[in-house]
Amino acid sequence: MIRSTNFFKSSTFFILPLQFIRRSFSAVGLLLPLLLFFSCKTTSDLQYSTIYRGHSIEGLSARALAVITDAVIVAGPGGVFCGRFFGGDLVEQPAIKDAEDIRDIHLFNNGTMVLMNSGEHGTIYHIGFNGEQTKVFDSAGVFLDGMDFWDDQNGICYGDPVNGKFFLLRTFDSGLTWFNLTPPTLPVILKNEAGFAASGTGIQCIGDSTVYFVTGMADTARMFCSYDRGETWTVKNTSIKSGGSYGIYSTYFWSENEGIIIGGSWEEIDYKKKICYYTSDGGNSWENRSKGLGGYTSCVQGNKDATFLAATGDKGTYFSLDKGETWNLLFDRNFYSLSVDKDYLVLIGRDGVLEVYLYKL
Secondary structure (H helix, E strand, C coil): CCCCCCCCCCCCHHHHHHHHHHHHHHHHHHHHHHHHHHHHHEEEEEEEEEEEEEECCCCCCEEEEEECEEEEECEEECCCCEEEECCEEEEEEECCCCEEEEEEECCCCCCEEEECCCCEEEEEEEECCCCCCEEEEEEEEEEEEEEECCCCCCCCEEEEECEEEEEEEEEEECCCCCCEEECCCCCCCCCCCCCCCCCCCCCCEECEEEEEEEEEECCEEEEEEECCCCCCEEEEECCCCEEEEEEEEEEEEEECCCEEEEEEEEEEEECCCCEEECCCCCCCCEEEECCCCCEEEEEHHHHHHCCCEEEECCCEEEECCCCCCCEEEEEECCCCCEEEEEEEEEEEHHHHHEEEEEEEE
16 A cells, blocks of 8 residues: 555664665755755646656566655565665565565554565565564455555455455454454445455545445446444445446545545556546545546545645556646656655656655645
C-alpha cells in the first residue's frame, strides 16, 4: 500500500544506511530552497522541483511502494525489495525466498514492515528490526489484492473471492500473525467479481474503524464498506465502467464520506468516459470526474485534505487541485504506483523507474 508513514524512530533494520539517510536528508534539505529558486516548474497553481529521477532496482517493474520521509521502499517480482534515498544511494535487501510478486508494503513506526505477495500463493512476510524475514501467512490458491492499517497494530488484508465471498484477513499485532475474517454479513460476490492488485490501493482504512475495498470485472463495480474493523459489512454500487478487465483499480478517501475511485481497463487503455468518480456521502452517490484523464489509470492518491490529487496509468500522470473536477497532465510518462504526502510526490513503474518530486501549491 502506498500510504505515507513517519520516519523510523528506533529501527536498526538499515543500521548504517539510516545514519546516512539522516545526514543525506539534511544536505538535501539545505538544497531545497535552491532547487525551488532555480529549477521550479509551474503547471497552473502547482509548483514542483525534481529531487530524484532514476531507478530503484533497474529492470524491476515494481508496484509496491512506501515512503519514509526522505527515502522510499520499493518491492516487486521475485520478492526483491530495496531502499532508495532521495540523495541517490541504494540499499538492496536479500530477496524474499519463494515470493512471486510483492504488490503491497506497510511500514510501522518502529521500523518493521510487512510485505504482501500476490500470485498462486497468498503470502505475507514480516521484516524485523535486523532485517530478519518471516513468512507469517501462506495460503495456496488465494490471490491477495491489498492491505492497510488503522494504526501500528491493527490492519486488514483482502483477496479475491473464495467460496463466493471475498477473502479477508485481520492482524492485531503489527502483522506478526493473521487470522481469517469470516463475517456473516459480508455480501456474496457478483458473477466474475474480483479485486485488482495493480498498486495495492484498492483498500483503505479510514479513521479508527472504517475500511473500504473496491472491485471490478463484474457487470457492476462495487465498494465494500465496514465501520467496525471488518466485523460487519455493507456494499455500495458505483457508476464506474465494469465488466471484463474494467473496474475500480484504486481508491483514495480523505474522510469517511469524501473520496475518489479510479480505474478503467488495462486491456483497453484508451477508454476514458467512466473511469473516475467522486463521492461526498460515503459512496451512496457518485459524480463522474473522468474529464481530463487520458484512459486507464491504476493508482490515485492525495495529500491529507485532497487539495492535491495525483493519478497515474498507461496514458500518463495527472494531477487535480479541486478534488478531481479538473485533471491536468503532469507528465506524459506512465507509472504503476505513486505516493503523495504534504511535500512529496513519489512514482514507480516499469524497469525500476523511480521519480521523486517536491511540490508546492
